[in-house]
Amino acid sequence: MALRTIIIEDEENSLQVICSLLAEFAPDFELCGTADSVDKSVQLIETIQPQVVFTDVQIADGTGFDVLRKLSSRNFELVCLTAHNSYAVEAVRFSAIDYLLKPIGIPEFEAAVTHIRERINAKRKHEHIDLLLHNLAQFNTQDKKISIATVNGYEFVDIKDIIWCGAESSYTIFHLANNTQIISSRNLGYYESLLCSNNFCRIHHTSIINMRFIKSYIKGKSGYVVMSNGSRLEVSQRRKNDFLNMI
Structure with missing residues (x-):
């Protein structure tokens, strides 16, 4: 055709x-x-x-x-x-x-x-x-939407509604402010290049967080963050300085 x-x-x-x-x-x-x-x-x-x-x-x-x-x-x-x-x-x-x-x-x-x-x-x-x-139209704001590739097609999500996203093998799981999840068929590295210039931070090889949703940071050798939905996520030693510079 x-x-x-x-x-x-x-x-x-x-x-x-x-x-x-x-x-x-x-x-x-x-x-x-x-x-x-x-x-x-x-x-x-x-x-x-x-x-x-x-x-x-x-x-x-x-x-x-x-x-x-x-x-x-x-x-x-x-x-x-x-x-x-x-x-x-x-x-x-x-x-x-x-x-x-x-x-x-x-x-x-x-x-x-x-x-x-x-x-x-x-x-x-x-x-x-x-x-x-x-x-x-929304350049330089958090009102941008991201297209998330899934096994069935695409989901269009406001980036301001993403609390964090985590790696699960070659997939990425998005945790959203409405307490739902979206499983993407793309890996976390793909989304890092998109999100981390928009007030997101990769704190571990398995997780990227939206800095707007941090509830607390607990110090330690690496430390961990508590997100607004209760998720506790480790901050790796290698990424700790980048994370602290964004707080």
């Missing part, structure tokens, strides 16, 4: 690279058009009704996010392209949307198109783009 695909890119060299990668590594992605401005992109998407959109974050007269905001519906899979590891990348990662850093590597490109095929085959709702726009 051919997947209707468009590219939003204002740099000719980058556009040619993406076209070549699609032709060689994703022949099932049918390129139906390209655009290099916000208004042209909106018009192209509304005309073609693509299943996949590759968009550069920065284009000549705005951003790829400006395009998304102007659309009445966003029923497609999205891949963001950028030359900079910026705040926008953090918002994209929180939303579990694929992104590619320029210059684009072949393994990263193949991984992105594989994820897209999987999501399309699973017929999942396109909620990630709405989540992305929410997170962009």
Whole structure:
């Protein structure tokens, strides 16, 4: 099945690279058009009704996010392209949307198109783009939402509602303020790179805590924290200084 695909890119060299990668590594992605401005992109998407959109974050007269905001519906899979590891990348990662850093590597490109095929085959709702726009609007606040991958799909959770999360083999268990848990199919290291710039701290190789929910810290060789839900979590000796610097 051919997947209707468009590219939003204002740099000719980058556009040619993406076209070549699609032709060689994703022949099932049918390129139906390209655009290099916000208004042209909106018009192209509304005309073609693509299943996949590759968009550069920065284009000549705005951003790829400006395009998304102007659309009445966003029923497609999205891949963001950028030359900079910026705040926008953090918002994209929180939303579990694929992104590619320029210059684009072949393994990263193949991984992105594989994820897209999987999501399309699973017929999942396109909620990630709405989540992305929410997170962009909430940058530098604790009102961001995170997309948590589960065995059945994704759960979208306010990061301010996460008390702590812990490693369980290759899985991660999220403990939430409403006394529920979510089991994620991703490991704790994946979430560390997202959460620890948002007032979370990895205090042990098995746990990351939200500093807002610490009830007390008990000193000792390593010590331990008591969280608002009663959880007692060891602070490892190796991570103790980082933790104390955040208190």
